[in-house]
Amino acid sequence: MGTALDLLDVDASLSEEERQIRAVVRQLVDDRVRPHVAGWYEDGQVPARELAREFGRLGLLGMHLTGYGCAGASAVAYGLACLELEAGDSGVRSLVSVQGSLAMYAIWRFGGEEQKRRWLPAMAAGEAIGCFGLTEPDHGSDPASMTTRARRDGDDWVLDGAKMWITNAPVADVGVVWARTDEGVRGFLVPMDAPGVGAREIRRKMSLRASVTGEIVLDGVRLPADALLPEAVGLRAPLSCLTEARQGIVWGALGAARDCLETALSYAATRTQFGRPLAGFQLTQAKLADMAVEWNKGLLLALHLGRLADAGTLRPEQVSVGKLNNVREALTIARQCRTILGANGVSGEYPVMRHANNLESVLTYEGTSEIHQLVIGQRLTGLSAFG
Numbered sequence: 001m002g003t004a005l006d007l008l009d010v011d012a013s014l015s016e017e018e019r020q021i022r023a024v025v026r027q028l029v030d031d032r033v034r035p036h037v038a039g040w041y042e043d044g045q046v047p048a049r050e051l052a053r054e055f056g057r058l059g060l061l062g063m064h065l066t067g068y069g070c071a072g073a074s075a076v077a078y079g080l081a082c083l084e085l086e087a088g089d090s091g092v093r094s095l096v097s098v099q100g101s102l103a104m105y106a107i108w109r110f111g112g113e114e115q116k117r118r119w120l121p122a123m124a125a126g127e128a129i130g131c132f133g134l135t136e137p138d139h140g141s142d143p144a145s146m147t148t149r150a151r152r153d154g155d156d157w158v159l160d161g162a163k164m165w166i167t168n169a170p171v172a173d174v175g176v177v178w179a180r181t182d183e184g185v186r187g188f189l190v191p192m193d194a195p196g197v198g199a200r201e202i203r204r205k206m207s208l209r210a211s212v213t214g215e216i217v218l219d220g221v222r223l224p225a226d227a228l229l230p231e232a233v234g235l236r237a238p239l240s241c242l243t244e245a246r247q248g249i250v251w252g253a254l255g256a257a258r259d260c261l262e263t264a265l266s267y268a269a270t271r272t273q274f275g276r277p278l279a280g281f282q283l284t285q286a287k288l289a290d291m292a293v294e295w296n297k298g299l300l301l302a303l304h305l306g307r308l309a310d311a312g313t314l315r316p317e318q319v320s321v322g323k324l325n326n327v328r329e330a331l332t333i334a335r336q337c338r339t340i341l342g343a344n345g346v347s348g349e350y351p352v353m354r355h356a357n358n359l360e361s362v363l364t365y366e367g368t369s370e371i372h373q374l375v376i377g378q379r380l381t382g383l384s385a386f387g
């Protein structure tokens with residue numbers, strides 16, 4: 001897109017504004033992410049606060065939301081931004097997705113006026129970081145079974161439980177935490193420095209190492225009545241946030257795949273074996289052609305879903321089609337590109353294996369492939385096969 005990879009001239013169907021936003025984000029990634037990301041990944045450390053402020057300055061945080069300091073961009077523009085960010089690293093795109101599409105979206109969609117004013121402008125500017133706690137140590141794909149509890153005590157709420165694998169938790173100022181109550185699942189805004197809140201970093205990840213992930217422990221956390229998100233009632237609320245965030249992933253995964261493909265194309269053009277560049281072998285061209293075809297199909301899918309979102313007609317199972325296909329294909333592309341680089345493919349000097357490793361997390365979070373297959377299967381058959 002904007003490159004030789006754009007076999008189908010998809011670029012031509014983007015508006016001038018969409019192309020401009022893409023160019024700005026691509027430049028930011030070139031300047032601020034690419035030179036450092038291999039080191040962040042290797043060290044398992046990322047300057048999340050610094051990056052959040054820079055992304056905030058560019059209007060990337062909650063950019064598809066309106067009001068409260070948010071940019072009000074189209075779904076397609078937001079998707080293109082995710083693609084460019086993830087061409088840098090899936091962890092960097094995750095920072096933006098969790099902030100904008102999970103934490104900010106939950107407050108924007110389900111919060112009261114005071115809550116929105118308190119948090120959204122600061123989060124849009126990257127001055128405050130949010131996280132989104134749904135997954136628990138014993139409940140991942142099946143959040144309906146969650147055991148984190150919130151009980152009323154006078155006007156207050158008291159929360160007990162644990163959330164696992166929570167992006168940004170150790171660096172967050174506020175957590176959107178989902179808990180079981182007598183009225184069903186409700187959402188709470190938890191200041192991460194409140195007494196009884198712990199956020200331990202999960203270390204030794206082999207994937208998404210340029211992203212901070214943590215476990216949230218809630219031990220008798222007492223919150224005032226206004227910590228409750230008033231409009232979020234039932235599991236539908238957090239699930240709608242996930243539908244929102246998955247749209248960014250549909251695009252983002254293509255960014256990681258594009259970076260792999262561009263790396264493989266340039267490597268194959270210059271690496272010579274048997275007296276000719278790897279790119280000149282039919283077997284290499286077959287790989288490149290198949291990958292480029294899948295990438296372009298994925299891009300058409302992302303654009304179609306983005307246009308449906310902008311028209312206000314996008315349905316959750318359509319997002320499942322995009323998440324399932326684009327992440328699965330991106331991972332296949334990353335692994336295939338790695339073979340083209342031979343031994344260099346396993347080196348951190350090249351981005352390919354980092355992207356492939358990252359995409360393993362992207363395949364799992366925001367609904368695993370199997371869960372999206374079940375969503376699509378239910379739509380096709382009318383039968384739920386989850387339980």
Ligand SMILES: Cc1cc2nc3c(=O)[nH]c(=O)nc-3n(C[C@H](O)[C@H](O)[C@H](O)COP(=O)(O)OP(=O)(O)OC[C@H]3O[C@@H](n4cnc5c(N)ncnc54)[C@H](O)[C@@H]3O)c2cc1C
Nearest residue numbers: 132133134135140141165166167208361365366368370386
């Ligand atoms: C790096 C990273 C960051 C994350 N960030 C967040 C975050 O910010 N917030 C958050 O809430 N969560 C986050 N997650 C958690 C993620 O959403 C969960 O890992 C995911 O939902 C899967 O849950 P699980 O890991 O418990 O796997 P499980 O639910 O235990 O599933 C294990 C395997 O069984 C399969 N399976 C489960 N049920 C079925 C079924 N009915 N039929 C067939 N197969 C099934 C799954 O598809 C999977 O392959 C993150 C995860 C990672 C890795």
